[in-house]
Amino acid sequence: MTETLGLIGSGMIGSALARLAVDAGLDVVISNSRGPETLGALVAELGLQARAGTPAEAAEAGDLVVATIPLNAYRQLSPVELAGKTVIDTMNYYPQRDGRIAELDAGEPTSSALIQRHLSESRVVKAFNNIDFRRLFTLALPYGAPDRSALPIAGDDAAAKAEVSDLLDILGYDATDIGTLADSWRSEPGNPRSTACPTSLGWRPRMSARTKRFAGSSKRQESRYPRAASRT
Numbered sequence: 001m002t003e004t005l006g007l008i009g010s011g012m013i014g015s016a017l018a019r020l021a022v023d024a025g026l027d028v029v030i031s032n033s034r035g036p037e038t039l040g041a042l043v044a045e046l047g048l049q050a051r052a053g054t055p056a057e058a059a060e061a062g063d064l065v066v067a068t069i070p071l072n073a074y075r076q077l078s079p080v081e082l083a084g085k086t087v088i089d090t091m092n093y094y095p096q097r098d099g100r101i102a103e104l105d106a107g108e109p110t111s112s113a114l115i116q117r118h119l120s121e122s123r124v125v126k127a128f129n130n131i132d133f134r135r136l137f138t139l140a141l142p143y144g145a146p147d148r149s150a151l152p153i154a155g156d157d158a159a160a161k162a163e164v165s166d167l168l169d170i171l172g173y174d175a176t177d178i179g180t181l182a183d184s185w186r187s188e189p190g191n192p193r194s195t196a197c198p199t200s201l202g203w204r205p206r207m208s209a210r211t212k213r214f215a216g217s218s219k220r221q222e223s224r225y226p227r228a229a230s231r232t
């Protein structure tokens with residue numbers, strides 16, 4: 001079970017995930033390219049469950065590690081530091097931002113397959129790549145909410161996908177398994193599935209032990225989930 005989330009990248013998506021994770025009771029270790037001393041304001045906002053570190057420290061501390069950096073920096077993710085870890089890849093390929101990435105232009109099936117090839121000793125799962133960082137925060141809803149959103153996940157390792165599904169559940173989302181990393185193009189930008197989809201489209205995950213704990217506390221849910229609170 002995930003107790004600590006390590007974040008490599010603390011920009012728009014990284015900080016939204018850190019906020020959701022802290023609200024859900026997880027510890028977070030956040031990192032960026034410029035060093036922990038530049039993350040003081042975000043750590044202060046997140047509170048005692050958060051600390052800043054280097055990417056190596058985030059990788060070591062995280063039961064799950066999120067790589068949420070511009071795709072053109074993927075070679076700076078350390079295969080050694082991330083060996084043995086489940087790594088969530090939020091990254092998308094935008095040539096106008098990332099420049100051309102030769103392997104992708106030459107027909108590498110997906111950017112996540114490229115990340116997996118680079119992080120050969122890790123278990124890469126693509127997730128959180130098809131939702132805007134603002135909506136990621138505002139669409140989170142407790143387990144069982146009829147209009148809870150489901151986010152697509154893709155990966156080659158079933159156990160890693162189960163871990164990531166549990167994390168989504170804890171953070172306020174159902175998960176829809178769209179297949180392997182080779183299939184992950186389905187959730188890439190510009191594709192019809194690149195939006196959060198309502199659970200009513202299909203699959204509902206089992207309730208994790210941690211979610212069960214939260215399910216009993218409506219007060220906590222109101223403060224955790226802006227959408228649930230605004231309905232009351």
Ligand SMILES: NC(=O)c1ccc[n+]([C@@H]2O[C@H](COP(=O)([O-])OP(=O)(O)OC[C@H]3O[C@@H](n4cnc5c(N)ncnc54)[C@H](OP(=O)(O)O)[C@@H]3O)[C@@H](O)[C@H]2O)c1
Pocket residue numbers: 008009010011012013014031032033034035055068069070071073076077090091092093128129130131132133134
């Ligand atoms: N924004 C969205 O709504 C959204 C939605 C879905 C997916 N995505 C994808 O998720 C990824 C992150 O997007 P974002 O919008 O959060 O980007 P962002 O706001 O530009 O943040 C990027 C973060 O990555 C850090 N970083 C860059 N190179 C690094 C390195 N070598 N080691 C450690 N940290 C590094 C940056 O740190 P410094 O500031 O110190 O350089 C910054 O904290 C992108 O691939 C993007 O395509 C974004």
